[in-house]
Amino acid sequence: MTPPASLITRRRFGAAALAAGCALPLAAQAQAQAVCGKPVYLTFDTGHMGVAPLIAQTLARHRVQATFFAANERTQEGDASLGEHWAPWWRERADEGHEFASHTFDHVYWRADLPGEPASFRVQASTGPNEGVVRTWSAAQYCAEIERAARRLQEVTGRKPLPLFRAPGGKTSPRLLAAARACGHAHVGWAPAGFLGDELPSEKYPNALLLERALRGVRAGDILVAHLGIWSRRDPWAPAVLEPLLAGLIARGFCFRTLRDHPDYRGWIAAHGR
Numbered sequence: 001m002t003p004p005a006s007l008i009t010r011r012r013f014g015a016a017a018l019a020a021g022c023a024l025p026l027a028a029q030a031q032a033q034a035v036c037g038k039p040v041y042l043t044f045d046t047g048h049m050g051v052a053p054l055i056a057q058t059l060a061r062h063r064v065q066a067t068f069f070a071a072n073e074r075t076q077e078g079d080a081s082l083g084e085h086w087a088p089w090w091r092e093r094a095d096e097g098h099e100f101a102s103h104t105f106d107h108v109y110w111r112a113d114l115p116g117e118p119a120s121f122r123v124q125a126s127t128g129p130n131e132g133v134v135r136t137w138s139a140a141q142y143c144a145e146i147e148r149a150a151r152r153l154q155e156v157t158g159r160k161p162l163p164l165f166r167a168p169g170g171k172t173s174p175r176l177l178a179a180a181r182a183c184g185h186a187h188v189g190w191a192p193a194g195f196l197g198d199e200l201p202s203e204k205y206p207n208a209l210l211l212e213r214a215l216r217g218v219r220a221g222d223i224l225v226a227h228l229g230i231w232s233r234r235d236p237w238a239p240a241v242l243e244p245l246l247a248g249l250i251a252r253g254f255c256f257r258t259l260r261d262h263p264d265y266r267g268w269i270a271a272h273g274r
Contacts, residue, residue: 036255038220041262042066043190045103045166046082047229049075051238052089055228058238060096062246064256068093068228069166069188070153071103073127076229080127082149087156094157099258101164102149102185106130108142109168113175121176126168139179146185162259163272164188186268188259193217194224196245198237207240214241215248223262 044055044066059066070082070090078085082105094100106128114120119139125131137145146165153161165185167176177187197210218224226237246256259265 038254039257041223045069046073047227050229052228067099067259069103071107082152090156100153100161102146104145105148107168110171143183190225191222194222196226198226199230202235211241
């Protein structure tokens, strides 16, 4: 039986990119990463954690370091993503040199600014005891939520997280960003081509398409974003795309850096003592 065209395309992209990335000996790959002038910044937000072990193994195999934005989300196995079940996984990533930052503890979405002073916001958590409840928060409450995830990250990794955060869904306002910066946290989004699409429906955005689009579109300096598991996607992204994506970008002369080295955040991180 002839495989469908989409499967043939995916195999060709995966095999070609992987072969190109593996053409260099590991020592040569490591040297190229060290001197590379085309950095990209791979980031992961938490999710159901079902592909977290595979992602960790793939990053280690390609000697790629990433920045993880963590919230305490529901998982397929064990307790929540920042719970005791997953604490060893986070410690291992810290030992490998990855960086960490807050994604708000209960994955709290900004919904709207509210009028008046001082600043206040309409928010909605997607996990935790107030899941789905729309609430009104002050700037101090939002900052406390960022810090809550940061404190837990430090507990499980033994390292201070970066003074950065990513709002769930990337949803923010200028007023929210100003409030977060006032309490020491700069927001991190992503480049248009850096949206790797792992949360899109696989029926409309198959993995082969997402791989091709990323390999064609990513540019030096881009921040890339994916997740440690998406509940709604039927054909998981990471098992099919991550390996050939890393190999393909390395073969094109890109290197991977954490956000500690990003020119837009280096100064902020130094100034805020982390």
